Amino acid sequence: MVYWGQLVDKWDDLPTRDGILNPGYKLEWENFQHDIVTDYLGWQAKIVNEYKRPDQFITQDFSGGVHTNLNQWAIARSLDIVAENPYFETQARLNGRGIWLSDDLGRSLKHSNILVTETNAQTIGWDSRTQYPQYPGQLRQVVYTHLAAGANMVEYWHWHSLHYGQETYWKGVLSHDLEPNRTYAEVSRVAGELKRIGPDLVDLKKDNSVAILVSVDSANALSYMPVSDSVDYMSVLRQMYGALYDLNIEPDFVQAGDPGLSHYKVLLVPPLYSASDGVLQQISDYVKNGGQVVMSFKSGFTDEHSTVRDVMAPGPLRAACGFHYQEFTNLPGPEKLTPDPYALGEQNVGSVWEEFLVPETAEVVTSFDDHYWRFPAITRNKYGTGMLTYEGTYLSDPLQRELIREVLKRVQLTGPDQDLPIAVRVRQGRNGRGKLLHYYFNFSGQEQSVSYPYRDGLDLLAGSAVGHAQSLRLKPWDLAIISENGN
Amino acid sequence: MVYWGQLVDKWDDLPTRDGILNPGYKLEWENFQHDIVTDYLGWQAKIVNEYKRPDQFITQDFSGGVHTNLNQWAIARSLDIVAENPYFETQARLNGRGIWLSDDLGRSLKHSNILVTETNAQTIGWDSRTQYPQYPGQLRQVVYTHLAAGANMVEYWHWHSLHYGQETYWKGVLSHDLEPNRTYAEVSRVAGELKRIGPDLVDLKKDNSVAILVSVDSANALSYMPVSDSVDYMSVLRQMYGALYDLNIEPDFVQAGDPGLSHYKVLLVPPLYSASDGVLQQISDYVKNGGQVVMSFKSGFTDEHSTVRDVMAPGPLRAACGFHYQEFTNLPGPEKLTPDPYALGEQNVGSVWEEFLVPETAEVVTSFDDHYWRFPAITRNKYGTGMLTYEGTYLSDPLQRELIREVLKRVQLTGPDQDLPIAVRVRQGRNGRGKLLHYYFNFSGQEQSVSYPYRDGLDLLAGSAVGHAQSLRLKPWDLAIISENGN
């Protein structure tokens, strides 16, 4: 399959040929391309809408993850249902992080359930260099991983493996021999289960308290002026998402400029490098009115045309942040911070980038331990009834996680799920019948045992009752789905 | 010099620009180019044949090694004599492996003697980054290395070094100063020897019992769907050739589809990824009729259009192999095998690729030692009066060598030559006068001493008699040629 993103990538090469370019012009060009795609799909949808029957619907599959070369929210307005094609790493590398990032994003586009129109059947790859068939049980586990994030369907690319062409080794449920096989047997098993318990799983709804702000403009503008060869906008977004994953917290994604921020208690903001005064004001107001923001370096630096603001950074965010800065430096390696508020030792470091933050009303959480410059690395500013926690550097993964954990605690969003072993991941929601479901996944090759902390319920797959505080045993690459009693 | 292969390489880029391509189409395109070259050279030969005198002959130089962008056997049909230009690594890296691979291939094209039309005089290279003049004695040693493989002439590129242009540092016998030098002196010494003993060396004929099957289609088709960044068709071919080199066994090369397989006792088959049913049937029949085959992974997977077969792998080879498989996985690193049939310890490993072999009639030689999948890595199947040994993974070099050694033993092809130190390499053949010659080379900087195991003979270079079981002393980078008494 060819995705829109791939087509757009080719056009993308054009304006970089000039050598010396206005990054703002590049951003206009990029967004012009987004509009072409949005308009084209909208025009197609309009035509289809004239002819389709009432029982038919329009969908479009995105290839998984956050696309920085599309306006996914705008496209979604032309769709009845959003579809995702999240391919994933298998064998010992399987977990829910990448799959849920795709599914959570897809679900957030229309705040509704999604379809998974493609995902790994057997091995994938455009050649034979990365053929990694799933361990026994993994295909089944992944079906439920999707459902736990709000998918209403899981479909494979494709029925049988192709005998020639580029996707010869992007294998289907059947191998090239067209005979029943291990994968077919596992698909059949899941199909049998879903026939039985599917009605208890479908139309799962979420009511998340945490959101990640997506600014595709920022991702693109920062990519024209990168701070690092390895760390970019998406690194920080994925790090923040990963911290939530590690904490067993489910987020929604919201687009920069979304007027519904007040729905959330906590907003995580990857480098909001390019944003209009209006978007920044919205975030500032969100804090003033009680919101908790965790914001990354470089936010507020340029406007919506990626033109640097001609006031002290971080521009319109200055009051909410409680500091200003005039200078910054790259960091050739990780730099120690002091104090070490989360007792992380070697991991209490910042790297890549250091802003020379001069606090005005902000409190310093930790600072760089450098001979010449001892600027704050993390600050915390009470503003109105909310708080803005700012990261003036690229944090280590554990530091990001612990910083976010502290913010979650502050607004009482933590509980027993945050203390589970990393192999056990939890998703929850309310099914179409109004029942609260708790999915427990064991993403490991070792059996796991955890205490079930919610109200008494029914283990849907086992068909047995589960009591509060009862021990749940999860086999390798397996799961349990508990439907709480009552509503 | 510009070789046909180089010209063809440029055309080769064209069809890969499309991104998504039918590998079969790429193979047709590749073979169309082969045909253009073959036809062009055949047309040239036809014109020359109309005018050349009876004492003149047509030759064409190949640049050494196996060419996957030419049909060398087809081209050879237009030639009276095949010529090779094997350039080689010098100084401490000099040995016979690469030189003999080229010469053996050249000799196999018409099963006849060859000419060496170019080879290292002084240093080579299109710039000054890899100027490595030969140690004293190496130029002379290499002349005999070529003769020992069936060359009837050794010629240099070129007489004197060029004073400008791309090949300024691809030096000739004379340096740029055009005066006598060390290389000229060594060439003169060899010339004097050849004047004396050349008639005893010329027209050396081989009667080899081992052949390596060459399938250029397989090399190309597999390169479109590589199993690895580092291991490809040629890696396995060179590994098999290297095992024979280490074992002091001389092979011929045969083209896939050659009807004369029955001439050989042992056939080594690098990944026969793309081959027609007919070619596979021929190999199956060869085994049935008593042949010993050592066959690499991926064989039989696609047909002559590189279209995957729609039956269980390995398709028409299934009976001869004695197994089938439906799945495979890449291996991120080397995986231990069990048992360890050749006591190789750390080297008893497979890497790159693992087929999920399900034995039917095959015996398991060794298997993967993995938690999830314990499939056979090597199998052995009696079929008719022969046997097919199959490698479902990429073996370590020592494992490949010992596996081949075992097969050679089974058909009584081993003797004292297989136990010589690695520095001492042997080649043999019958000269134009019907005498049996044994060449002993010392490819090292240390003197070597070995016991001469054949019938009494004459040391041609020394002019002295050599008796059975007598000790032969070989100086650094030197050799002895023993002509057996009698016929």
Place this chain on the structure above:
Amino acid sequence: MVYWGQLVDKWDDLPTRDGILNPGYKLEWENFQHDIVTDYLGWQAKIVNEYKRPDQFITQDFSGGVHTNLNQWAIARSLDIVAENPYFETQARLNGRGIWLSDDLGRSLKHSNILVTETNAQTIGWDSRTQYPQYPGQLRQVVYTHLAAGANMVEYWHWHSLHYGQETYWKGVLSHDLEPNRTYAEVSRVAGELKRIGPDLVDLKKDNSVAILVSVDSANALSYMPVSDSVDYMSVLRQMYGALYDLNIEPDFVQAGDPGLSHYKVLLVPPLYSASDGVLQQISDYVKNGGQVVMSFKSGFTDEHSTVRDVMAPGPLRAACGFHYQEFTNLPGPEKLTPDPYALGEQNVGSVWEEFLVPETAEVVTSFDDHYWRFPAITRNKYGTGMLTYEGTYLSDPLQRELIREVLKRVQLTGPDQDLPIAVRVRQGRNGRGKLLHYYFNFSGQEQSVSYPYRDGLDLLAGSAVGHAQSLRLKPWDLAIISENGN
């Protein structure tokens, strides 16, 4: 800013597309491009000269360092004043080496004072990956670093940071906020100092005894036939310059063919790979008449068309060098030399290239310690009343330094400056009022203390007297300028 060199680079790609080229043709092409640039700038200067007022002058900024894609000496003939834009590494990496290489080159073009028209204000870079603001004091220190090399002005690119475009992060004195900042404060401080002592610093003149010969033809011709992926003409030039830097010796640069060589006592010659007989004769005569030459490998190998000479190397330099050679080899790694004349231990090595030097009249300083080839690595030849020291290999940095130190000692060019700690670098000259100035720089974060060895004088910045043998204390990233009493 776009430099001529950058434009020329694009045209430069053309003739390399052919694959097989006469390196001589490439050199003609390269020099044709140099002529276009020289002619164009000369034509512009001619037009301006018709209209400019007597108090106006023509300058042109070179982007720093030695340009191998321009004829800087020829261009300089059209200019009234040469300008340089030396950007430099900051923070812990700051020192005078790269800055002085640029300034010394610029000053040598017309043997006169220069302007610095651009240099680091705040951070530089075409994106945000290498933003390294200067430590406190470094900007000020660098102003004097330029003046100490003969600059009469230091100007910044640019006043304030740009808000969009490729040079958004190539920051000016002011940040994007356009408000006073740390850099503005430091610039102001220097401006105040210069208002006071500037008249004592301006028009500094040098009378250097050491010169480095620049042959852009050699740099280019050798780049077509490189000896290494990492070592080229400029590596050796920079190594020789670095040795002088380490020894606190200030050189001029002279262009190959300059008739004024006799002004210098010592001439350092990086690989003079492409040079006419006349240029080589000039060097030969320079030695004969008492000059000391230190010459690198590959010198004399090709003529001015990069055609290899058809006589024994080093061609017309043979008598002055006192050896000939016919062969050479690359070296895969460093090779030990014997004896170890400067007691360098592990650093007594040659690498990259070994010429098989056969001494005629030359004395051997040290030789390769190799089983096959024990050729001299360094030779020394008395010729007429001078001496030519030849390096037949790429020396380690310490070996280059000590070899040059020995040559300097031979002609009494050493004194107390050569024994200073590496952090303390000295420059000297006579100002416009005829006073001798000694600049002492501390390029480190640690305070340094040195003994002042010259005649009593005045510390211009401190305004205090300094006596002979008095201790000078230099703060981190600071300096002292002593004006000797008398004339």
